[in-house]
Amino acid sequence: MDKLESEMIDEMAANAREYPVDGNVVIEASDLRKSFGPLVVLDGTDIKIAEGETRVVIGRSGCGKSVFLKHVIGLLKPDAGKVIVFGEDVPSLKTNEIYKLRERFGMVFQSSALFDSLSVGYNVGFFLYEYSDLPRSEIDDRVREALRKVGMESVEKKRPAELSGGMKKRVGFARAILHEPDIILYDEPTTGLDPITADVINELICYFDEELDVTSIVVTHDMVSAYKVGDTISMMYAGKVIQTGTPDEIKGTDNAFVRQFIEGLSEGPIDVIGGTG
Ligand SMILES: Nc1ncnc2c1ncn2[C@@H]1O[C@H](COP(=O)(O)OP(=O)(O)OP(=O)(O)O)[C@@H](O)[C@H]1O
């Protein structure tokens, strides 16, 4: 990347930082930096997310979306910068404090991450069955209720291998909401699904947003999903957030980098061959 381009990106990031937050900020990253050896992934990522908001994070494959989510939940430690969640400085928390904070999160993984040897019901209730003191019958009830919320009440006794990709995703959703989280992180919830199944998943994200009163981050490169579920959308490029806006603001953007991405064009300022950003 030449000097001119990096100056342009810094300027876009500075503008994105000014985007007003509507409400109480519950997730904040500032000047977040993370490299793996020589590979710079996060290079001054700034983001502020308000309570109850559904923020979509878009960006090319390999630009650091999953790495960003892992910082929010304390699975990765930054090289520099801050991650504040509910007022707590995540990187400085002790292991037991991290676990306590994670109880407030529901995580929908990029792969559904279900244990194939366990029943669907046990997968959904896994952490409560294994680690809580709740009576088994109560966990069973909660599992059934969570599966009902995602429209999957009939599959409790099945194995994950018997389910389609879309069904596995929904089971992953049931697991994420079982403990009534305050924040749900979705990593590519619709990737690899047909458009109709993807829409079922989008509807579920909207339903959780309304019914569960949660704050959500949805990482995706599916623009149909981004426009449907997002209150706001942030685009990551070259390790930074280069624009934040409502779906309408993003659709109408004159930022050439964002336009190229949302329209899926090989021509444009984004370095298609060399760049990971
Ligand atoms: N633990 C790790 N060790 C080394 N490199 C890593 C690690 N985690 C991620 N990376 C690298 O960091 C870059 C960003 O990865 P990340 O998984 O965040 O991308 P992404 O934006 O989620 O992409 P995708 O849309 O394909 O899921 C990639 O080049 C990846 O190989």
Ligand SMILES: [Mg+2]
């Ligand atoms: Mg990813």
